[in-house]
């Protein structure tokens with residue numbers, strides 16, 4: 112089959128690779144009908160994520176049609192139309208039983224590698240390095256899906272692929288970010304990053320009772336989407352000092368809830384900390400550029416919450432932890448427990464409360480994926496979200 116393979120930093124190619132097969136009796140094979148490029152893929156593309164190998168197939172936002180079924184699979188049959196969560200989870204371990212699917216204790220065959228880096232291993236993820244399982248992703252014609260009775264959700268209505276595809280990741284991710292923020296009715300919620308995850312965090316903040324949403328970015332069309340689709344007030348961090356503007360907007364108190372939907376690759380504004388981060392990453396003295404995390408800690412109101420859906424990878428430094436401690440902040444974060452959100456968020460789409468296809472700016476063929484990675488990373492051509500079809 113054809114698949115988008117990682118070959119090194121900023122080098123992804125369409126290769127011909129062997130078709131996936133059933134390996135465990137709980138697997139299914141899905142013929143991909145739609146897949147997408149995620150901000151998380153950019154960390155792989157940029158060479159930030161360790162334990163990638165040349166030839167790894169990327170892609171963790173996937174859906175399609177079940178074409179092969181392992182003998183122990185009960186819930187799915189050939190021909191079913193499914194959306195596949197990016198988190199691979201067994202459904203039976205202590206964490207899965209608590210609904211903490213991204214912390215599954217059994218789905219990562221390379222758990223030892225992750226344990227060395229993190230103390231304990233999180234779940235395996237599709238298309239996301241060997242440390243996180245070495246599972247092939249779905250920017251391809253076919254995808255092997257382990258634990259098929261636990262992960263995929265069947266789509267039985269006539270919703271289009273572009274309306275349900277983002278249940279695989281970014282809609283639940285934005286939603287869990289808003290949930291983790293602990294929004295109380297009327298709260299002011301600040302969202303750093305107006306990429307796809309930020310857009311769904313904005314939508315979800317309203318669903319969970321925010322009184323006001325303020326979104327921060329510097330890309331004009333992303334800010335415009337946050338205003339028009341997300342009814343957010345916006346701050347362009349190239350034009351204004353984010354701290355000063357947030358204090359102005361909240362009469363000096365600071366936002367109640369702060370969501371970092373940017374993560375490890377924050378862009379360099381005119382601040383010294385961001386410049387230092389970039390230099391350190393360039394000379395491999397650090398792995399992450401945590402400018403947004405620092406800014407959120409400084410801006411958040413006393414006793415507020417910092418929710419972090421943005422991905423961090425390794426060591427972050429110069430975090431104003433004293434500010435966080437003395438201001439009594441709460442931190443919540445993590446890879447999304449996608450399985451937990453599939454049914455309730457599908458219901459929101461079905462009842463017409465949200466149509467997630469609003470984020471798509473580019474609909475391309477899988478063959479065009481290598482160029483699309485560059486377009487998406489550089490935010491060229493108004494690119495906010497790329498959907499690919501094989």
Ligand SMILES: NC(=O)c1ccc[n+]([C@@H]2O[C@H](COP(=O)([O-])OP(=O)(O)OC[C@H]3O[C@@H](n4cnc5c(N)ncnc54)[C@H](O)[C@@H]3O)[C@@H](O)[C@H]2O)c1
Pocket residue numbers: 149150151152153154280281284303304305306307308309327328329330333348372373374375376377378379380402403419420421422423445446447495
């Ligand atoms: N927790 C999870 O399970 C999960 C799932 C999906 C994505 N993610 C992560 O969420 C993050 C966002 O993903 P995305 O797809 O929206 O990516 P994206 O790269 O399209 O969006 C990031 C946005 O942040 C903006 N930004 C950069 N520096 C900034 C700054 N200093 N202040 C404010 N905004 C700034 C960029 O302009 C961009 O619009 C990534 O780190 C991604 O890995 C996490």
Ligand SMILES: [Zn+2]
Pocket residue numbers: 149150151152171172197280281
């Ligand atoms: Zn993702």
Ligand SMILES: [Zn+2]
Pocket residue numbers: 200201202203204205206207208214215216217218
């Ligand atoms: Zn599990």
